[in-house]
Ligand code: ATP
Ligand code: ZN
């Protein structure tokens with residue numbers, strides 16, 4: 001990226017979350033990810049630079065070895081000319097959803113440059129081939145079993161399903177989604193199909209579809225956006241039925257959606273090639289610790305012809321869902337068990353504020369930090385060191401509960417000689433694919449009290465609303 005040649009006209013608004021805003025380059029497969037801040041927060045250029053470097057280090061030294069080399073792209077921090085930034089900020093403003101405009105794009109001079117994961121990663125030389133990409137924000141895929149939990153409902157109904165009630169009550173979404181993360185993470189194909197179907201029908205901000213890098217389906221965040229599954233099927237049909245032409249052809253939308261779900265399930269369960277390495281790095285957390293189904297899930301096992309639909313997880317150890325779940329499960333104490341440890345550290349810091357850097361609460365995110373994450377012991381010896389380790393594991397887990405999985409698929413051309421591992425087959429066509437995980441920023445330490453309050457708010461609201469229904 002040459003600073004003197006930066007032209008805002010070559011960049012388009014791509015999307016944003018609560019913490020960052022992303023623009024994509026019109027031709028090449030890169031995006032710029034900018035931080036966002038409330039207007040009254042004045043961050044110095046140096047602070048922004050440091051923050052971006054922390055994000056990069058965390059991706060590179062923590063999430064990459066944890067989740068797998070191929071899945072994580074840590075990107076690089078780039079310096080950009082101020083006039084470019086100002087024009088770009090103006091240019092994208094009109095494309096931003098109103099609900100996200102409370103925060104402003106940071107224009108102090110630095111951004112993260114990343115590969116555009118909605119375009120294919122494995123074959124960068126094939127930039128202009130047709131491609132579509134599904135982004136899934138799966139959320140937390142397990143039910144906690146911590147002894148610190150005070151409300152039994154948390155051991156029966158998953159966080160996502162409980163949170164739905166509060167979100168609908170607050171008007172964030174119109175309807176309750178029938179997606180339950182535990183169905184997606186079950187490894188059971190029928191439950192996964194059910195989960196993906198519900199994600200497609202009520203996407204909220206958990207599913208987006210991009211075609212040739214452009215968003216074609218999914219809520220543009222909080223905006224009410226009419227989603228038409230038939231139209232999506234129509235848009236994706238040429239990918240699945242290349243021979244039958246663009247518009248007509250006998251396949252009904254239902255068949256296309258079924259094919260899509262089938263291919264997504266295959267990719268999500270696909271064993272990655274760098275399994276061995278990642279498995280050796282982190283100790284494996286037994287998946288059977290908690291329950292593997294959620295009482296609020298709409299999936300009815302008796303309707304399916306599999307007796308084993310709710311039995312132990314069948315996730316292959318190298319697949320993206322398994323790895324994501326392992327990272328999420330670093331939250332072993334639940335916020336209720338963690339909050340007292342946070343208070344222990346806070347009390348200590350009140351007395352010894354200069355110790356904050358020794359505790360490595362804000363990085364550096366390096367080998368030492370990674371090594372400490374491996375300590376899964378739950379024996380509290382009353383030390384600050386124990387508290388800090390659990391806090392850091394919790395923060396990593398929260399990050400994994402909030403990340404997005406990107407699945408990019410492009411039709412394989414017969415005469416291409418490809419690595420067979422990158423080819424995925426549906427009944428009618430073959431795809432080359434790439435899978436990545438994005439949005440891997442470490443959640444802030446300061447967020448913990450907020451998480452604690454939110455947890456009880458979600459649970460209490462859920463209990464109230466199911467009582468009303470009874
Ligand atoms: P959240 O509120 O979920 O924490 P965030 O503010 O951290 O989100 P991101 O999730 O990183 O922001 O980015 C917002 C959106 O931009 C993503 O959901 C995705 O659609 C898109 N995006 C981000 N990074 C990339 C990338 N490297 N390639 C393609 N699209 C991307
Ligand atoms: Zn659930």
Ligand code: MG
Nearest residue numbers: 017019439441
């Ligand atoms: Mg984020």
Ligand code: MG
Nearest residue numbers: 017402404439
């Ligand atoms: Mg995000």
